[in-house]
Amino acid sequence: MKHCKLLLLAAMLLSGATLHAQSAAGAMIEKDYHLFDFTLNASRMEAGITVGQVASFSDRARFGVGAYAMFNGFYLDFIKAEPQHKYYSHVTNEKWNDDSAFGINAGYQIPVVSWLRIMPLVGYFQTNDGITDGTSIHMSIGDETTTWYHDYDVTPGSRAHYFNYGGGLSIQPCKWFSINLIATTHALYGGIGLDIVSFIRRKQQ
Numbered sequence: 001m002k003h004c005k006l007l008l009l010a011a012m013l014l015s016g017a018t019l020h021a022q023s024a025a026g027a028m029i030e031k032d033y034h035l036f037d038f039t040l041n042a043s044r045m046e047a048g049i050t051v052g053q054v055a056s057f058s059d060r061a062r063f064g065v066g067a068y069a070m071f072n073g074f075y076l077d078f079i080k081a082e083p084q085h086k087y088y089s090h091v092t093n094e095k096w097n098d099d100s101a102f103g104i105n106a107g108y109q110i111p112v113v114s115w116l117r118i119m120p121l122v123g124y125f126q127t128n129d130g131i132t133d134g135t136s137i138h139m140s141i142g143d144e145t146t147t148w149y150h151d152y153d154v155t156p157g158s159r160a161h162y163f164n165y166g167g168g169l170s171i172q173p174c175k176w177f178s179i180n181l182i183a184t185t186h187a188l189y190g191g192i193g194l195d196i197v198s199f200i201r202r203k204q205q
Contacts, residue, residue, distance in 0.1 A: 034113070034114070035112065035113060036110070036111060036112065037111055037114070038073070038110075038111060040111045040114055041072050041073030041109060041111060042072060043072070043197055044070070044071075044072065044073070044195055044197065044198075045069075045070065045071045045072075045195065045196050045197050046068075046069065046070040046071075046178055046193045046194065046195050046196065047067070047068070047069050047070075047193055047194060047196060048067065048068055048178070048180075048191050048192050048193020048194060049065065049066070049067055049068075049191060049192060049193070050065065050066040050067060050068050050077050050078070050079050050180075050182075050189050050190065050191040051063075051064070051065050051066075051079075051189060051190060051191075052064065052079065052182070052187065052188055052189020052190055053187060053188045053189060054079055054080070054081045054101040054102075054103060054186070054187045054189075055081070055101045055127055055186060055187070056184075056186060056187055056188045057185075057186070058186075060099055060101060060127060062081055062084075063081065064079045064080055064081035064101065064103075064187070064189070065079065065080065066078045066079035066080055066103075066189075068180065068191050068193060070109065070193070073108050073109045073110075073111075074106075074107075074108055074109075075105075075106065075107045075108060075109055075119055075121070076104075076105070076106050077104070077105050077182070077191065078102070078103065078104040078105075079102075079103050079187055079189055080100075080101065080102045080103070081100060081101045081102075082100055082152075083096075083098035083099065083100050083130065083132050083152045084096065084098045084099075084132070085098055085132040085134065085150065086098070086132055086149050086150055086152050087147065087148065087149050087150075088132075088134065088150060089137075089148045090134075090137075091134065091135065091136065091137050092134040092135070093134070093135060094134045094135075095131050095132065095133050095134060095135070096131070096132045096134065097129065097130075097131065098129075098130055098131070098132045098152060099127060099128060099129050099130065100127070100128055100130070100152070101125070101126065101127045101128075102125070102126045102127075103123060103124065103125040103126070103164055103184070103186060103187050104123050104124050104125075105121040105122065105123030105164060105166075105182070105184060106121065106122065106123060107119045107120050107121035107122065107167075107168070108120065109170055114172070115171065115172045115173070116169065116170070116171060116172070117169070117170040117172070118167065118168070118169060118170075119167055119168040119169070119170060119180075119182075120167050121164075121165060121166050121167055121168060121182070121184060122163075122164070122165045123164040123165070123184070124161070124162070124163070124164055125161075125162040125163075125164040125184075125185075125186040125187065126159065126160065126161055126162070127159075127160050127162075128154045128155070128158050128159040128160065129154070129155045129158035130152050130153050130154040130155050130158065131152070131153050131155065132150050132151070132152045133150055133151045133152075133153070134150055136150070136151065137149070137150055138150070138151070162185070162186055164184050164185055164186050164187070165184060165185055166182065166183050166184030166185060167182075167183065167184075168180055168181055168182040168183065169181045175195065175198050176194060176195045176198035176199040177192075177193075177194060177195070178191075178192070178193050178194075178195065179191070179192055180192070180193070
């Protein structure tokens with residue numbers, strides 16, 4: 001009889017703990033997974049870098065770098081690929097047939113849940129052909145680095161202009177850090193950035 005009472009008491013305690021855990025989990029889900037809560041964009045300001053492939057789906061496809069910014073859900077980025085031999089650090093008698101590319105996109109982040117946003121994007125993309133002159137070289141001196149580069153002249157009439165469009169995902173693993181994945185008609189790239197407002201508030205706490 002004593003054992004039965006102990007088992008009954010243990011079952012009641014376990015049942016109560018389970019109900020409490022389910023209630024807490026439900027509250028967390030309701031808070032963190034509230035769909036399309038646009039107030040999550042308020043006062044959110046991000047800045048970061050972009051890296052990936054420019055001139056995708058063409059024979060010009062190659063690596064590019066850039067940057068992005070986001071404020072209150074409004075998103076803007078750019079990505080660029082310099083001529084292939086522009087930063088070759090030697091003087092040579094060669095002249096290279098190179099190309100360059102540049103893209104800029106704008107859009108708005110739609111918060112699906114607190115940690116996931118989708119971004120419809122539209123923008124502009126440009127490519128051109130040209131000549132990189134290896135017979136001369138220039139030097140740019142920064143605070144801690146020295147950069148060598150060659151002149152690049154765009155071939156007249158080679159510049160091409162495109163309407164660019166696509167979309168992206170913004171994943172927020174924590175409140176002050178985001179990872180962006182972008183796919184458009186002329187570039188495939190990603191970004192990593194910091195929510196400046198949240199990071200400053202974190203430092204002040």
